[in-house]
Amino acid sequence: MKEITNKVQAIAAKLFEEGKIDVFLAWEKGELNFKTKSYVARNALDVKNIVFDEYSIYNVSNSLLKFRDSHERIGIAVKGCDSRGIVRLLEDLQIKRDRLYIVGIPCPGMKDPLAAARNHGGFSKKQEEDGLAKKCLDCIQPNPVIYDELVGPEQSPRQQGDRFARVKEIEQMSADERYKFWEDTFSTCIRCYACRQVCVACDCRTCIFDEMKPQWVGRENSSTDNMMYHLVKHSHMAGRCIECGECERVCPVNIPLMLLNRKLIKDVGTLFGGPEAGMQYVEGSKPPLSVYRENDPDSFL
Numbered sequence: 001m002k003e004i005t006n007k008v009q010a011i012a013a014k015l016f017e018e019g020k021i022d023v024f025l026a027w028e029k030g031e032l033n034f035k036t037k038s039y040v041a042r043n044a045l046d047v048k049n050i051v052f053d054e055y056s057i058y059n060v061s062n063s064l065l066k067f068r069d070s071h072e073r074i075g076i077a078v079k080g081c082d083s084r085g086i087v088r089l090l091e092d093l094q095i096k097r098d099r100l101y102i103v104g105i106p107c108p109g110m111k112d113p114l115a116a117a118r119n120h121g122g123f124s125k126k127q128e129e130d131g132l133a134k135k136c137l138d139c140i141q142p143n144p145v146i147y148d149e150l151v152g153p154e155q156s157p158r159q160q161g162d163r164f165a166r167v168k169e170i171e172q173m174s175a176d177e178r179y180k181f182w183e184d185t186f187s188t189c190i191r192c193y194a195c196r197q198v199c200v201a202c203d204c205r206t207c208i209f210d211e212m213k214p215q216w217v218g219r220e221n222s223s224t225d226n227m228m229y230h231l232v233k234h235s236h237m238a239g240r241c242i243e244c245g246e247c248e249r250v251c252p253v254n255i256p257l258m259l260l261n262r263k264l265i266k267d268v269g270t271l272f273g274g275p276e277a278g279m280q281y282v283e284g285s286k287p288p289l290s291v292y293r294e295n296d297p298d299s300f301l
C-alpha cells in the first residue's frame with residue numbers, strides 16, 4: 001500500500017504543478033493508526049499528507065458533494081465502491097465529468113476503523129475480528145469502473161455465494177412476519193442519520209427529514225417514525241444504491257441496512273434489468289425510477 005500511496009502522491013503533485021487541478025480528494029492519517037479519514041489536498045505541499053492504507057475505507061466520492069456548487073477542478077483517488085459513487089453523482093447531475101481527474105485504485109479490501117475503535121475504546125470486553133470489514137467481504141466490485149489513470153493490480157471480487165440469500169429467506173415469510181421482522185429491526189434505530197450523511201446517493205439539497213414546515217416525518221424514536229424514516233430513505237435508494245455498504249458500516253446500533261438495500265437491488269434488477277447502479281457511466285443515462293415520461297402506463301403518475 002505504501003507503493004500505491006507514493007504513486008497517488010506523485011500523480012496529485014504532478015496535477016497541481018501542471019495547474020490541472022485545484023484540489024485533490026483522498027485520505028489522510030488520523031491521530032491513531034486506524035483513524036484514516038477523508039482529506040482535501042489544496043496544493044502540491046499538502047500532497048505529502050495523502051495516504052492509502054488498510055483503513056482507507058471511507059467512500060471518498062461523498063466528499064465531492066462539498067464541491068458541487070463551486071468551480072474547482074478536482075483530482076480524486078477512488079476504490080471500486082467510491083468509483084460507483086462517482087457514477088451516481090454524474091448521473092444525478094451533481095458534478096460534471098470534465099471537472100474531475102479520477103485516479104482509480106483496485107482495492108485489496110479494507111479494515112473497519114469503527115471496529116478498531118471499539119477494540120481500543122474499552123466499551124466492550126469482546127474483541128472484534130480484525131480482518132476485512134464486512135462490506136469488503138461482500139464486495140462485488142473492487143476495481144474502479146471509471147478513471148483517468150489506474151494505480152495497482154486488478155483485484156478479484158470477494159463476495160462468495162448468493163448475496164441475496166438472506167433477502168430470499170425474508171421473502172418467504174408471511175406479510176405479518178415480515179412486518180414484525182422489520183419493525184423489530186428498526187426499533188433500535190436512534191435516528192442519528194449517520195446512514196444518510198455517509199451516503200453518496202443521499203444527494204438531495206433539501207432532505208425531507210430536515211423539513212419542519214411542513215414536518216413530513218416525525219422526529220420521535222417511535223416505531224412509526226422509525227419505520228417511516230427507513231421506508232422513505234430506502235425507497236429513494238431504489239435503482240440508485242451503489243452498494244458501498246457505508247450506511248450499515250457507520251450505524252452505531254448495527255442495523256442491517258444492506259438487507260433492505262439488497263432487496264431493492266434485487267427487485268429493481270428483476271423489474272428493469274440492465275447493469276446495477278453505478279456499474280458503468282454512459283453520458284446522459286439515468287437510473288430506473290428517476291425518469292418520467294408523459295406516456296407512462298402508471299396512471300397515478
Ligand code: SF4
Pocket residue numbers: 057079080081082107108109110135136137139140141142143244245
Ligand atoms: S467495498 Fe470493495 S472497493 Fe469498497 S472498500 Fe471494500 S473491498 Fe474496497
Ligand code: SF4
Pocket residue numbers: 188189190191192193194195196247250251252253254255257
Ligand atoms: S445510522 Fe443506524 S441508528 Fe442512525 S439513523 Fe441510520 S439506521 Fe438509525
Ligand code: SF4
Pocket residue numbers: 195198199200201202237240241242243244245246247248261
Ligand atoms: S444506501 Fe448505503 S450502500 Fe447504498 S449508496 Fe447509500 S451508503 Fe452506500
